[in-house]
Amino acid sequence: MITNAWYSASLTGQFIQVPALPLWKRNKANPPHNKRSVGDFYEALACQYLTGQGLLLLERNYQCQRGEVDLIMQDPQQQIVFVEVKYRQSERFGGAHYALTPSKQQKLLITAQHWLLQRGYDPHQTAYRFDYVAINGKQAIDWLTNVIAEG
Incomplete structure (x- = not known):
């Protein structure tokens, strides 16, 4: 559950408004x-x-039968952007940067093509x-663009 409170956070050198930590993050006894x-x-x-960008x-x-896409967005040049979001609490084993496996990339590609076809x-x-x-x-955000060769 996310509270309605907001706070400013510095992400990659910029200050933006982000939702306050969910109750479970503030109360470690109730994960x-x-x-x-x-x-x-x-x-x-x-x-x-x-x-904000x-x-x-x-x-x-x-979601479709073959997978899920976290966010589907459009950039200012009208290009459709399929976004995968990964959070890792620790940098152990490479952290979030190494969580996009080849099988996940294949599922994203298939799911994105399904979304495109469903929308005409x-x-x-x-x-x-x-x-x-x-x-x-x-909560440091690293945004990598055009990470899969197809598309």
């Missing part, structure tokens, strides 16, 4: 019961960061790309 609430918080944080949110958590876009004629947002335990 979340599932990873979904953690994922929702960091996806919201990434979405707010990207909209000029992207427009089209859809969150698009031709995947061969539509400009799109895949971005990756890695967030470490200190």
Whole structure:
């Protein structure tokens, strides 16, 4: 659960308004019961960061039989941007930067093509790309653009 309070945070040298920590982050005795609430918080944080960079949110958590895309956005040049968000509390084993595996990339590609077809876009004629947002335990955001060659 995310509270309605907001605070300013410095992310990559910029100050933006981000939602206050969810109650479970402030009360260590009552952690979340599932990873979904953690994922929702960091996806919201990434979405707010990207909209602050000029992207427009089209859809969150698009799912089909083959996979899920965390954020679907559009950049100022009208290119569709499929965004995968990964949070890792620790940099151990490479942290969030190494969480985008080849199998996950393949699922993202298939899911993105499904989204495009469902919305009436031709995947061969539509400009799109895949971005990756890695967030470490200190909530430092690293936005990597065009991380998958297809698209």
